[in-house]
Amino acid sequence: MTSKVQRQTLIVRLVGDHEVTSQPDLIDLLAAEGIDATQATVSRDLDDIGAVKVRVPGGNTVYAIPEFAPDRIAPVDQLRRVMGEWVAEVAVSGNIVVLRTPPGCAHVVASALDRSRPDGLLGTVAGDDTLMCISVNADGTDLCNDLKDFAGLD
Structure with a gap:
């Protein structure tokens, strides 16, 4: 069984690695990683981690995660x-x-x-x-x- 923290950590990684345009997209990515999650759970997780939708070149909107650790130096x-x-x-x-x-x-x-x-x-x-x-x-x-x-x- 995956904990909430483990699932949310994976969501942060998935959103960073893929252009996730919808919650069903994220549910499919989680399933590919062996994690079953409902839309309600994914919605709460995205809210908990502060995910926002941003527009990318081409016009799509995708989920992005603002950084929680401002002291961490980005490469x-x-x-x-x-x-x-x-x-x-x-x-x-x-x-x-x-x-x-x-x-x-x-x-x-x-x-x-x-x-x-x-x-x-x-x-x-x-x-x-x-x-x-x-x-x-x-x-x-x-x-x-x-x-x-x-x-x-x-």
Whole structure:
């Protein structure tokens, strides 16, 4: 028998590894891992772990899990993947770098940036499809160029 914590840990992994667009999709992924779960159980689990729906390129909405451990440093490869998927535009004004994402995705990018702690980044503030990155320097051009590089933009 799988415990609630084990099931929720697996859900976090599955949501991170697959584009889970619905609860039935997640139930099927759990079944493939040998775990039977009802829709009601999956719904409660997603709520417990703070899963949110975000829009990905192509227009689909998928489940994503905001990070619970903000002190955990995210690897640079993960930052490149997140920014490459969800950052459409990067611009700078003074010490503020503005990033544009599809609707509902700014918080995912902000979380990845906050956890990765790139050089020169003081912090982020995210809205729905826009986030501000505050540079430690009065001129945020270097940070802007670094973030463009992470996003694969020129």
